[in-house]
Amino acid sequence: QTLTRPLTSLPPADLETFLETQRMAYEDLKARGLKLDLTRGKPSVEQLDLSNELLSLPRGHKDGSGTDVRNYGGLEGLPELRAIFADLLWVEPAQVVAGGNASLTMMHDCLVQLLLHGGPDSPRPWSQEESVKFVCPVPGYDRHFTMLASYGIEMLTVPMHDDGPDVAAVRELVRDPAVKGMWIVPTYANPSGSVVTQEIASALASMDTAAPDFRIFWDNAYAFHHLTEDEAKSADIITLASAAGHPNRPLMFASTSKITFAGAGVAFLAASEANVKWYLSHQKFASIGPDKVNQLRHVQFFGSAAGVREHMARHREILAPKFAAVDAALSSALDGREVATWSKPSGGYFVNLDVLDGTATRVVELAREAGIVLTPAGASFPHGVDPRDRNIRLAPSFPTLDEVETAMAGVATCVLLAAAEKLAA
Numbered sequence: 001q002t003l004t005r006p007l008t009s010l011p012p013a014d015l016e017t018f019l020e021t022q023r024m025a026y027e028d029l030k031a032r033g034l035k036l037d038l039t040r041g042k043p044s045v046e047q048l049d050l051s052n053e054l055l056s057l058p059r060g061h062k063d064g065s066g067t068d069v070r071n072y073g074g075l076e077g078l079p080e081l082r083a084i085f086a087d088l089l090w091v092e093p094a095q096v097v098a099g100g101n102a103s104l105t106m107m108h109d110c111l112v113q114l115l116l117h118g119g120p121d122s123p124r125p126w127s128q129e130e131s132v133k134f135v136c137p138v139p140g141y142d143r144h145f146t147m148l149a150s151y152g153i154e155m156l157t158v159p160m161h162d163d164g165p166d167v168a169a170v171r172e173l174v175r176d177p178a179v180k181g182m183w184i185v186p187t188y189a190n191p192s193g194s195v196v197t198q199e200i201a202s203a204l205a206s207m208d209t210a211a212p213d214f215r216i217f218w219d220n221a222y223a224f225h226h227l228t229e230d231e232a233k234s235a236d237i238i239t240l241a242s243a244a245g246h247p248n249r250p251l252m253f254a255s256t257s258k259i260t261f262a263g264a265g266v267a268f269l270a271a272s273e274a275n276v277k278w279y280l281s282h283q284k285f286a287s288i289g290p291d292k293v294n295q296l297r298h299v300q301f302f303g304s305a306a307g308v309r310e311h312m313a314r315h316r317e318i319l320a321p322k323f324a325a326v327d328a329a330l331s332s333a334l335d336g337r338e339v340a341t342w343s344k345p346s347g348g349y350f351v352n353l354d355v356l357d358g359t360a361t362r363v364v365e366l367a368r369e370a371g372i373v374l375t376p377a378g379a380s381f382p383h384g385v386d387p388r389d390r391n392i393r394l395a396p397s398f399p400t401l402d403e404v405e406t407a408m409a410g411v412a413t414c415v416l417l418a419a420a421e422k423l424a425a
C-alpha cells in the first residue's frame with residue numbers, strides 16, 4: 001500500500017502521486033500561518049518558574065563559614081556550593097571551581113589560557129605550536145565548533161555513536177602531536193542524546209596521545225537532565241584519567257543554566273587539583289571573585305545534592321511529554337517510509353533528526369516558509385557544513401506542548417515533501 005511503503009520502493013507513477021499529495025499537504029500547512037520556533041535549547045517559561053524562589057533569595061548575606069558574600073574574594077567559589085556540585089560530579093570539593101554565569105565562558109577561558117600560556121604539562125603555549133587541532137565528534141554542539149574556528153583551530157571530525165565517540169578513529173587522530181584536545185558532551189549529548197559509556201570514557205582517559213598536554217573538554221552540560229526514571233550516570237572521567245596516569249587530561253564543565261535560570265545560574269569547572277590551581281592562577285588576573293550573592297542563593301535554594309536531583313525531576317515532568325510528542329508526530333508520519341531516523345533521547349534537550357541524504361537544507365527551508373523555524377541544517381558540524389546534508393537538530397523544550405505537536409507534524413510533512421522531490425527528480 002502506497003501509504004506505508006518505503007518511498008524508495010514506490011514505482012515512478014506512485015511516487016508522482018505521493019509527491020502531489022505532499023505538495024497539497026504542504027500548501028495546507030503554509031496556509032495555517034504558523035509562527036513556531038524550535039531552534040535553541042532554552043528552558044520554557046514553565047521550567048524557569050520552578051526556580052522563582054531564587055528571586056527572593058538569599059536570606060541574609062553570610063555563607064556557612066561566615067563569609068560576607070557582598071564583598072570581593074573567594075575566586076574558587078563558595079565552599080558549600082562547591083561541595084554540592086562535587087557530590088553531584090563525583091569529585092572532591094578541592095577539584096571544583098564555582099564560577100560565573102556561563103560554563104561556555106569557562107571553556108573559552110581554559111582554551112585561551114592553553115593557547116597563551118599552555119597547561120601545567122605543556123612544553124610551550126599551544127599558540128607557539130605550528131598548528132593546533134581538535135577532535136570533534138559529530139554531530140556536536142555548534143558553539144564548541146565556532147569557538148575553535150574563531151582561533152583558527154583545525155577541527156577533525158569523528159562519528160558520535162550511541163555509546164560515545166568512535167574510539168578507534170580518535171586513537172588514530174591523537175597520534176598527531178598537533179592534536180591537542182577534543183570536545184565531548186558525555187551525558188545526553190547535544191544533539192544526539194548519546195551517553196558515553198564507562199568503557200569508552202576509560203579508553204579516552206587511557207589512550208596514548210602524541211601531545212603530552214592533550215585535553216578532553218568534557219562538557220557535562222546535561223549531567224542531571226534525565227527524561228526518564230532510568231537515570232544515566234556520567235562516566236567518572238577524572239578518576240579514570242587519574243588512574244590511567246593522565247590526571248590533567250580532563251577538564252569537566254557543568255552549569256545550572258538548565259537547572260535554574262539560563263544565563264543567570266552558576267557555572268562549574270571540575271578537574272585535577274593541578275588543573276584547578278592552573279586555572280585560578282590565570283583567572284586571578286581577570287576577576288577578584290565570582291558573584292557570591294548568586295552562589296549563596298543557589299546554596300539556599302538547593303540545600304544539597306539531593307535538592308538538585310529533586311528539582312530536576314520537576315523539569316522532567318515538563319519536558320518528557322514534549323519529547324514524547326516529537327517522537328509520536330514523527331513516528332505517525334514517517335514510520336515505514338525509510339526517509340528519516342531520529343533519536344529517542346532519555347535525557348538532555350535535543351532530538352537528532354537525520355533525513356534523506358541531501359535534503360536537510362531543503363527541509364529547513366520548507367519549514368521556514370511554513371512558519372516553523374528550525375536550527376540551520378549543518379549547524380551541528382564544524383563550519384556549519386554537514387557533508388551528507390541530512391542532519392537537523394530539533395529543540396522541543398521552549399514551545400508549549402501544543403506547539404511542539406503542531407510543529408513536528410509540520411516538520412514531518414516537510415521531510416516527506418523534500419524526500420519525494422529528491423527521489424522524483
Ligand code: PLP
Binds near residue numbers: 101103185219263
Ligand atoms: N554546553 C552545551 C553542550 C550546551 O548545549 C550549552 C547550551 O546550550 C552550553 C554548554 C551552555 O552552557 P552555559 O549556559 O553554562 O554557558
